[in-house]
Amino acid sequence: MSEVKKVATRPLPKAEEFDTKAFWAGTKDKEFRYQQCTHCDKVIFYPRRHCTGCTNGSLEWKVASGNATVYSYSVVRQSYHPFFRNLVPYVVAWIDLDEGPRILSNVMNVAADDVQIGMKLKLEWEEHEELNIPLFSPL
Amino acid sequence: MSQKRDAAIVGIHEYPSRDVEGEISPLQMKAESAARALEDAGLTWADVDGIYDAGDGGGAMNGLTIAEYFGLKPTVINTTGVGGSSYEFHAAQAKRDIAAGKCKVALLTYGSTAHSNARAIGVGGRGAGSMHPAENMDSFAGQTLIANYAMVAKRHMFEYGTTSRQLAEISTATRYHAMRNPEAVQAMEDLEFLDIRETTIDDVVNSRLIADPLHLLECCMISDGGGAVVIASPEVARNCKKPPVWILGSGEATKYPENGGDITTSAAAQSGPIAFAEAGVTAAEMDIAMIYDSFSITVLALLEDLGFCKKGEGGAWVEGGRLRFDQTGGPALNTDGGGLSSNHPGMRGIFLLIEAARQLRGESNSQVANAKLAVAHGNGGMLGSRHAAGTIILGAD
Secondary structure, eight states: OOOOOOOOOOOOOOTTOTTTHHHHHHHTTTOOEEEEETTTOOEEOSOOSSOSSOTTOOEEEEEOOSEEEEEEEEEEOOOOSTTGGGTOSEEEEEEEETTSOEEEEEEOSSOGGGOOTTOEEEEEEEEOSSOEEEEEEEO | OOOOOOOEEEEEEEOSOSOOTTTOOHHHHHHHHHHHHHHHHTOOGGGOOEEEOOOTTTOTTHHHHHHHHHTOOOSEEEOOOOGGGHHHHHHHHHHHHHHTTSOSEEEEEEEEOHHHHTOOSSSOOOOSOOSSHHHHHHGGGOOOHHHHHHHHHHHHHHHHOOOHHHHHHHHHHHHHHHTTOHHHHHHHHHTTOSSOSOOOHHHHHHSOEEETTEEGGGBOOOOOEEEEEEEEOHHHHTTSSSOOEEEEEEEEEEEOOOTTOOTTSOTHHHHHHHHHHHHTOOGGGOSEEEEOOSBHHHHHHHHHHHTSSOTTOHHHHTGGGTTSTTOSSSOEEOTTOHHHHTOOSSOTHHHHHHHHHHHHHTOOTTOOTTOOEEEEEEEEEOTTSOEEEEEEEEEEO
16 A cells, blocks of 8 residues: 555634534634623634633624724744644734634734735635634735 | 741842753753752751742642752742742742741742753743643734733823833833843853944844833743742841841732733832832832833833832833932932843742842842842733732842
8 A cells, every 4th residue: 555645734712612613613614603691792712611800701703894993914934743844934813803712723824024014904714624714814 | 017027038040051052951950940049048958947849840730859869858939930020929928938937948949940951931932722821812813922911002002101211211221130140141142143242222222022012021031940938937047147127028929811901000109109118119209110021011010019109100110221220319220230131031020029138138230329128020811811920029138
């Protein structure tokens, strides 16, 4: 039998993790879910079972529009990770969704040197078998 | 002034080698450093009644296993583990435990073979998903450790106009000090640094980008290393071999990503004022600033947060070499050569206490004449996301 070379893939989240499993379940339907407290209105992200704003909170799931803004970013030019080392240079960014959640993700489909803080983005999904990954591209 | 002198650093040791592959284990380095630090103080194992340990090498029950390994039966066991700032937390907590009469001699130790293990402290990637919710949200994006800090630098530049040439001042000042420290020079040789010499601003900004805007010479080394610090009550300190270095104030704080939060401000903005207020002194009075230099931006943000200058003004403030031990107008920064150019095995915080104590005893290779006050500030975790800050204010006897 000939040797099959394993192609490295993006490290995927664990779909069964307690606090974030509803978020990752939503990605199957390409929904970016976040929580807001019906009692104190605080937006909660990353997802949790409890409200961090009040002790008698009740969290409600909402779906973000996908419109977002670059808060800060870096162009990664060196990585030893078996998947990401082949992507350099690539853009990692803290991204603010219009509804409030801030997520760590990648800015795609743009030359790394053209990315800027304040750049308007739209959500795109990278498809995988069990879940989808939220990435962003310039609007 | 109602300055309290409840506890003092009385013994220190920094393990000399940064490349120990096959020679010594992290646990052995901890024990060796402990013995040398106790000798430095004129104490013995039998005097130790408090152990402070960040879990490096101890396993799941590290407070218990390290007590057995050292052969001690301490009455205080503290296993606060918050990364590189663990040792500033330990110093703060040792001071409180000693003041409360729970122990008299506190032993802090550290050992790491990060270099030999080729652990990804400086330039590696991050792993896959995790059963911790925060990690499970972050891990898909391929954020390297350097990129985490780089995003702070990028935002700092965006908000305040900070430049790479200004950040490079941190790197050149620490290298200036490293070249005067034989152990730092040996470390750079052992870790196969190229062209070991004092660096210029041009050298730093012309070194290759690792994660924009951070260049190679703005990133810490990945060394092996270890050390120990002995902290004692005033009664014990009076009979030790070396002059006591008093812990005058301490502050502890955390910071983590928040929706809409400001990543240019670190947890030092919370821990710093608490520590300075307790000590009854200000940043401007510091002769020595031992500031966790994982990367250039770490120091710039922490100097601002500790009150050496206003938020956003750090870039202009560090210009002109004022952080060098032989210049006026600012504290001497990381006079051992820092994590950038002397020693960074992953959790550098213990070396901040050690070099600050050397300065206040008059024992540094880059000695500030008549140094009286020092701040040691550790930043554990990651500056651009979640981290724990420990600020310790130290005073000469």
